[in-house]
Amino acid sequence: MAILEVSNIKKIYTTRFGANKVQALSDVSFSVEKGEYVAIMGESGSGKTTLLNILAALDRPTSGSVRLDGHELSQIRESKIAEFRRDNLGFVFQDFNLLDTFTLKDNIMLPLVLAGKQYGEMRARLTPIVQKLGIEGLMGKYPYEVSGGQKQRAAVARALITHPKLILADEPTGALDSKSTDELLELFGKINQEGQTILMVTHSVKAASHANRVLFIKDGEVFHQIYRGNSSNEELYQKISDTLTILMTGGERR
């Protein structure tokens, strides 16, 4: 069953008086099955971020449709959209986006507080997640007191705590050192195996090589995709590299 269906979305940015038009996405279609781990790759300016914003309902496509768990995003009323996002989507960002006025614990509980949950329930949900992520000792700390890897794990915990249908990760390893990157990717693999659907946008071949499937975007279109099949991470890494080389050198679609 497809949890996310993207069909023929197009996004054109217009300057205020309509003088200039920039086409960010021309025609993107793909779908993500429940429990899948999908990476989207593409160069700067290929439309990755635009796509992610549209999937996150932060932006609306010019045309085309996005269905998340059967709900057409464009049909959701403006007033309900934040609630929808909160209940169905979890976000992990490159720069963590933790609030520095909150402790890690409060940062993680933030979506639940916004959803108006009872404190007892929040606690009950918090404990298993932070234990799984190995940050239970840091709950009283503030973001500036912990390392980047720990911050990102807290951000993952914040994304997981609402039990979202889909986790959207935007360059999650972009600001991490190699050790933390490895740890985070391992973590992503682990939560995916537990059934969590993940969609990750990335530059990093290494990060993408942990996914089940890799989509390539070029000039606002899905240019190519690779399924993992039975390949190991290393083999997938090699395939992605090859594909990128072809992409860069302007090769034709295979």
Add this chain to the structure above:
Amino acid sequence: MRLGFYPKLALTGIAKNKKTYIPYILTGIGMVMMFYIVTFLSKNDAVGAMRGGESVQGFLSLGITVIGIFSTILLFYTNSFLIRRRKKEFGLYNILGMGKGNLSRVILWESLIIAVTSIVLGLGCGVLFSKVAELLVSKLLNSTVGFDFTINKDALGMTLKWFGVIFVLILLNSLYQIYKSKPVELMKSESVGEKPPKANWLLALVGIVLLGGAYYLAITIQDPVTAMILFFVAVIMVIVATYLLFIAGSVTFCRLLQKNKRYYYKTNHFISLSSMVYRMKRNGAGLASICILSTMVLVMISSTSCLYIGGEDMLLQRYPRNMILRTDAADTEYTEYFHQVIDEQLREHQQTEENIVHYHYVSISGIMEGNEIIFDEDKLNSSVDYSKVWSVFIIPLEDYNQIMGTSETLAEGEALIYATKSNFKYDEITLDGIGTFRTKKTESFVANETDTMQIMPSLFMFVPDVTDALNSINDILAKMGMEERAYIHDYYGFDLACSEEEQTEIYNAVMDRATKEYVMEATGLSEEEVLQQNVNVSFQSMALQRDGFLALNSGFFALGLILGLVFICGAVLIMYYKQIIEGYEDQSRFEILQKVGMTKKEIKKSINSQVLTVFFAPLIMSGIHMGFAFPLVSKLLTLFGLMNTRLLAIITLGCFGVFALFYILVYLATSRAYYGIVSENNLD
């Protein structure tokens, strides 16, 4: 092309940052205008020529210094804020290849544009409104001025010089800031990783105790003398307490609320509370200053305007009748002479006395201990607690009945009493060496200048016969080793129907005949004998006193009004900038919140509640301060002879209301600007 490059860059810089530059330029214009107007008034010949004008000008020249210093501080403060905001932009220019020399030229042009705009527009408005100010002052003084329009060159020069120097100093400071910093630092905008503020229980507790103590003092003090002594103690306690509460108390309070999980983990409280902790840490001191400043200003304006508006009242307290003759003599026969002089003069001017108040009294001061008044020189001289010193006026009951139109009678050993400025609550009173009386109370008697002008409380005692008291007082005086005998004071006040000018004429004519030579001639006594009589005469005309009185009160009032206006504008401006800074810092925070799933509506609500709290905390606090200060201020004003508590209450409320209204308007503008900044790029 090259010629216009820097000015152009400077102009775009200002235009791009208009949210912060326009208030800055407006401040400049406002300060220049106020400075010119005050200087103009204090140097203007037309104002000097008004009755009481010189005294007003004296007060205003004090105001020049205050406004000068205040505007320097305010302009420096706002400029340092502007520079901080623009460092990033300058950093970019620097990296793009503009040297610090080039940057300096941009800053030079910017400063020049701002300074010229501020000074030219400020002086323009100043010159325009100076006539209005002149008319207002003439109105205050019940005087008139012509409609000719003047520009005072001295005032113009002084304003130019003062603000020229300020702007040059500000320019130097900005240049220094740019030279000091490195390009990388310039690029870095705000620092990250601010330490979370800690709750300081001790300081918060000290603050509460101090504030409670000050409030307790303010509402429990009964007599004006103690009020005056303890007023400053209370003010200092309130100032310290306000700082402690805003800095430590607020953080502690937020932390306390955060400890309550059920309260804290609610959508409405969660975001606001955790941001408030940081806000209060950063702004506590500023908010406390604003609170204190506005309280002081409001108290100042309301009491000075009360003194001005209640001036006539005060005059009547002091001079219950148009003309007052007080003769102090040991024997009453020579008192007659002055009554005769007045009769003669009134006949000459074909006037008759109206509303006559005529009574005699003997008086003495002593220390009140319990229900006993002790007359002991040593104690009187060593007494530090002035609130215990009372003046006693002993007056024949007959005079009381005649003046008040009553027919009070007293039993043996009984006295009718009336106390001013304090309460006498005992049923019996003992005057040491004079006797003990059962007391019967009355609520009114005509005001008397001696009582009004001194800060000690007075006890008016009405007894059937004052001769005993007089003799006893003479004994007391003799015991103290004083040679002179006690006076019998003859108090004679009356109204005249004629104009104030004619009253003054009569007054002058009477005063001419109050000389020794006239007395000798009229009574046939030798010079020596006259001197021996030890006679004191005071004759006062309300008409003459009114001018001086009015001048003093108007001076106070004008100064209070102008300074109040300037301070309040300053305080509000600081609030505005504080909110703008906060806005820039909150920008990224709200972006995250939106990504995490907060609706725009929720964000707006949260913004509103925070801005509202920060903005109105000082206002509410200063309102509470004023409420508690009220009893104290009203007691202090009785020392100036102002007894009208209702007038003070109305004026205080009025001042607070106007201030609050102004505050709300600024709030609306500020929250708009704040919201605009926070929602830049991400909301709407």
